[in-house]
Amino acid sequence: MTQRIAELRAEAEAAISAAAGSAELEQLRVRYLGRKAELPNILRAIATLPPEERGPTGKAANQVRQALEGLIAQRSEQLAGGELEQQLRRDVVDVTLPGAPPQPLGRLHLLTATRREIEDVFLGLGFRIAEGPEVETVYYNFDALNHAPTHPARDRQDTFYVTDDVVLRTHTSPMQIRAMEAQPPPLYLIIPGRVYRRDNDATHTPQFHQIEGLAVDEDITLADLKGTLLAFARAIFGSDREVRLRPHFFPFTEPSVEVDVSCFMAHDSHPPAQRCRVCKDTGWVEILGSGMVDPNVFSYVAEYGYDPEKIQGFAFGMGIERIAMLKHGVPDLRLLYDNDVRFLEQFG
Ligand code: PHE
Secondary structure (H helix, E strand, O other): OHHHHHHHHHHHHHHHHHOOOHHHHHHHHHHHHOOOOHHHHHHHOHHHOOHHHHHHHHHHHHHHHHHHHHHHHHHHHHHHHHHHHHHHHHOOOOOOOOOOOOOOOOOOOHHHHHHHHHHHHHHHOOOEEOOOOOEEEHHHHOHHHOOOOOOHHHOOOOOOEEEOOEEEOOOOOHHHHHHHHHOOOOEEEEEEEEEEOOOOEOOEOOEEEEEEEEEEEOOOOHHHHHHHHHHHHHHHHOOOOOEEEEEEEEOOEEEEEEEEEEOOOOHHHOOOOOOOOOOOOOOEEEEEEEEEEOHHHHHHOHHHOOOOOOOEEEEEEEEHHHHHHHHHOOOOOOHHHHOOHHHHOOOO
C-alpha cells in the first residue's frame, strides 16, 4: 500500500508542477485530494487494514496529502502571480504617448450664427419666432400686402413665378398676413427665412435670407418702432450706436422708413486719406426697411380681429446676409455660399 501511495505522490507532483493555469490546478486538486480520489479513500479505509499496516500506511498517506496540499498552494500562488503579471502587461498604458487630439467639432455657418444672434435679441424683447412657406401665392406675396396690380416688383424680370399665381416669395412679408390670419392681436413676431429674387452680383444672390418683424397692438407708434430697432442695433453693432429713420416707400407700410445705424467702424481703423468702407464717410449705414403697418393691409385681415380703426402696428424686414457682412466686414456676398472652410472657419 505504501508503494501505491508513493506512486500517487510522484504522479500528482509531476502533474501539479506542470499545471498551466488555476483552472487546471483546481481539476488536479479534485483528482488527487477530492472526495472520490484514491488517496482520501485510502485514509478512510485505514481501519479495514491489518493492524500492523495501519500505522505506516496512515502516516505515509497523511504526509503525501499534506505535501500535495502544500504543493498546490504554492503552485496556485505562482500561477496567480503570473496571471496578474500578464494582466498588467496587457493593460499597460503608455502615459508618455501624446493624448488623443480633440476631434474638430465644426461650427455654425456665419449666416446661421447671425440669424440666431438676431433671433435672440428679439426673443429678449418679447417677440416670438414663426416661419412660413417659401413657395407663396401672389395673393400673400403681393396682393394682400397692398401692391398695386402694376407694381414693378411683380415683374417676371424680378420675381420667380412658379405659375401665374404662385411665386417663390420675394420677401418674408407675406408671413405678416398669414400670422394675422392665424391669431388675433396683440402680436409680436419675427419671421426668419429664405427669399428669392432674380438678381445675381457681388451684393445680390437669387436666394438670400430675411428676418421679418411684426408688432400689432393698441397704441403702437413709430416711437415704438424706433425704440425696438435702437435696442436691436445696439445689441448687434455695439452699445453706443444710434439709429436714424429716413422717409421711404413700401406698399404695405405707411409711413415707411429706411433705418440707418451710426457707423460702427473705428475711425482710426482705416487710413485718414481713405473713405470709410462701411459708411463711405457719411457716418450712417442702411440696415433695414420698415414702417407702420398700412391700414389697407389690416383691411385684408379685418375679419380675423384686425380692425384698422382700433389697432396699429409696425413691421420691418432686414437681410441676414447684409447684417452679417456689415458686422464682419465680408466684402463679397458670394463668399457666404462658396463653402470655403478657410473663410467659414473665421467665424463662430
Ligand atoms: N419686405 C421689404 C423688403 O423686402 C422690407 C420691409 C418689411 C419693409 C417690412 C417694411 C416693412 O424690401
